[in-house]
Amino acid sequence: MTTATATAAAPAPGWKQDPILVVKGMRRAFGGLLAVDVDRLEIKRGAITAIIGPNGAGKTTLFNLLSGFDRPNAGAWTLDGLPLSGLRPHRIARLGMVRTFQLTRSLARLTVLENVIVAAQAQRGERLDHALLRWLWRDEEERARERARLLLQRFGIEHMADEQAGTLSGGQRKLLEMARALMAEPKLVMLDEPTAGVNPALTQSLLTHIRGLKEQGVTIVFVEHDMDVVQDISDWVVVMAQGRILTEGRPGEVIADENVIDAYLGRAHTDPDGAPPAGEAGDA
């Protein structure tokens, strides 16, 4: 308990001096259930931040709120100082914050290449009034196609470029979804369980890609259950339980934290007779 409070109150020096994303007082209730109740959260620019927590902790709901797919009951959040409250998802994506989904959402009857190209931003040919005037967008389209091919190459699925995305395996879809998110040239990507349901070999390759993103200067926030993955690649870990931020810190510290073990394995695990501390009603 003391470790957690100390970590949350006074983060290690050097952190959070330049946050790209700042969340203040965000609340989302579903009926009587407070699914997300985050007083303050800052995401450091250029770092890999993991959000962990037991099922039902509100991680995906937080993602949905931040990306505009759900509306909070209260709260404000900014990306690079720009307020995002009330913006529809496509506006948030255009500002440079792109998310992926827990269940991959490949566009099944488009080719793999089309899946990636469609993420290119500000394409003139995507405007209805330009769609028939091919000469206005032919060069731009060619550049986008070239860039998409390079991305597919980088993720090792270029041999599938002209196949329909619905024919890809689950792991290939994860790769495709990441390539697609990158095509949008985001400042910040939010990955919802990037390694869920992926075999160990592919997990390693996905993690390498995530590290590669960081080297490129992209900020990464990801939800993850696998503690090994979290320890492996994250610079900072935020632990959620019952909609709140339980604690945050460097991966080594957080994983050793008693509260985190409690939240994951249930309080009975460490303290069979103890009553829950104040403000923590019921089990996770």
Added chain:
Amino acid sequence: MEFDVILGNAARAGLGPQAAIFALAAIGLNLHFGYGGLLNFGQVGFMMLGAYGTAITVATWGGPLWLGIPFGLGLCVAFALALGIPTLRLRSDYFAITTIAASEILRLLIRASPATDVTGGPFGLQAIANSFYDLNFVPDGRYGWGTFTYSANQLWVMIVAWILVAGCSALVFALIRSPWGRVLRAIREDEDAVLSLGKNTIAYKLQALTIGGVIGGLAGIIDALQQSGVGSENFMPQVTFFAWAALILGGLATTIGPVVGAMLFWFLREGMESFIRDLSAQSWLPQFLADFLDGSEGAISVALMGAGLVAMMALHPQGIFGRRRDLHLGA
């Protein structure tokens, strides 16, 4: 059996104005559903607005036809916006229900007695296409063989209608192959994914609804021109479903599908009707059966078309030109 008569009737319907009208309606639906995933069950509403907008301008207000046609198409745009803005944010099933209700409400309003001064109410409007037929360059007479014949005026409507079919097919073809069309097809697959990539999906859906609706409006205008009048009974909900049948028969999300589907739909429907009529006149047929068939050829042929569609859905669900693999990939 007089097979030349039956075949002639079937061919006349398969190439005639009706087939072209339904081809246009189905091309619009194909843009809506085949490429955009929009379940529009109210295509007849667009056809009706195109037809009535034109007819009201000419017959009620005494305006010229060249003004009536853009007015009718303008009403289609307004209908698409009125229908789409409140409902395209909702799930697709809500949108589908709204379209069928809205077009039927529109039809009941048009045929209501208080609207008689403008729309002709239950009597409809007549004599609207004189200036259209003045442009006819086809010399008077009948063209064709046996039952496969058209009058000069019908031929003139057909020429204009099939040119429009070709033009609208080319338009949809080009749109779908543009980056705009790629976004639309992506929305059909998964709207949230496209939204998360920074595309304003509602704007794309609204644009597709409007363009497909205007193509439906052209179908209605051709219908008004070929009958030189409009009547609310021509715009019952089943018109939409016949257009859907034509589209599914030809194959969704294909360029040629809605056109060939509409031709085949009318070829089969008229051929079957003609065949049953011929059958009921045969002396070898038991009397009770002949009595049953006599007078209900139309209904029986539509019922058989329905049964045929069900069989096709089971055996060849992708339609004539569709790709079976696409169905397995799902959305």
